[in-house]
Amino acid sequence: MRLILLGAPGAGKGTVAKLLTKLDGSVQISTGDILRGAVAAGTELGLKAKAAMNSGGLVSDDLIMGIMAERLQQPDCAKGFLLDGFPRTIPQAEALKILLAKLGIKLDFTVEIDVPRAVILDRLTTRRTCSNSSCQAIYNTKSNPTKVNGICDKCGSPTIQREDETEAAISKRLDTYDAMTAPLVGFYKKEGNLLTVSATDSNVVVKAIQDKLAG
Numbered sequence: 001m002r003l004i005l006l007g008a009p010g011a012g013k014g015t016v017a018k019l020l021t022k023l024d025g026s027v028q029i030s031t032g033d034i035l036r037g038a039v040a041a042g043t044e045l046g047l048k049a050k051a052a053m054n055s056g057g058l059v060s061d062d063l064i065m066g067i068m069a070e071r072l073q074q075p076d077c078a079k080g081f082l083l084d085g086f087p088r089t090i091p092q093a094e095a096l097k098i099l100l101a102k103l104g105i106k107l108d109f110t111v112e113i114d115v116p117r118a119v120i121l122d123r124l125t126t127r128r129t130c131s132n133s134s135c136q137a138i139y140n141t142k143s144n145p146t147k148v149n150g151i152c153d154k155c156g157s158p159t160i161q162r163e164d165e166t167e168a169a170i171s172k173r174l175d176t177y178d179a180m181t182a183p184l185v186g187f188y189k190k191e192g193n194l195l196t197v198s199a200t201d202s203n204v205v206v207k208a209i210q211d212k213l214a215g
């Protein structure tokens, strides 16, 4: 499958993407994970991205499009991909449309995961993420705790709170979403290719996607 997953921070894009990858071998492409990996490795990309990320703002469209043009051409994308956290602005959506046309790739559709703001705030303050940049498994102290407190079930690395999970950064991320990313719902609705799922259960989101894919 080839999908875009849209939704506010904490809507569950990463969680749903990980469930979908198990269905048909499609790969999750999270620009947030790629950027966090670069920050952890101290690469030039990481240095450029760090300040914007930690404050809850966005990394520049040019930098993101450079990453994605390269990533979408890697062989593991042949089985399908789930775009998690990309595109995030209208210019990124327009550039993606051109890029996919150039690569001869057709998207199935865009999924908007719609979750109430109160649920989102609760989730973001209780999320824990694996600190190993090649794992980045997602947990939640309430809904999905690790078996051993503070240790990733999958790779044994410590789990951490992300640097953008301070109260100030969460509030800025939600404002950034409303201003820069929410307009993409209208963009993809206009393209006639949007599935909106209002659900707090990730399995309900996955089922709605499977139903639409089955036509």
Ligand code: AP5
Residues within 6 Å of the ligand: 007, 008, 009, 010, 011, 012, 013, 014, 015, 016, 030, 031, 032, 033, 035, 052, 053, 054, 056, 057, 058, 059, 060, 061, 064, 084, 085, 086, 087, 088, 092, 123, 124, 126, 127, 128, 138, 139, 140, 141, 143, 144, 164, 173, 200, 201, 202, 203
């Ligand atoms: P990114 O990593 O994409 O962050 P985000 O969009 O803020 O999304 P999150 O990862 O916070 O949430 P999610 O929707 O994936 O939720 P999750 O599944 O983890 O981006 C980080 C930063 O990088 C940005 O702020 C920006 O600076 C930069 N960036 C990234 N992409 C960019 C781009 N294209 N352009 C410019 N800048 C970019 O779930 C959240 C929590 O809830 C978890 O604890 C999870 O366990 C729990 N949970 C999830 N689903 C459920 C459920 N159904 N029931 C109970 N708990 C649940």
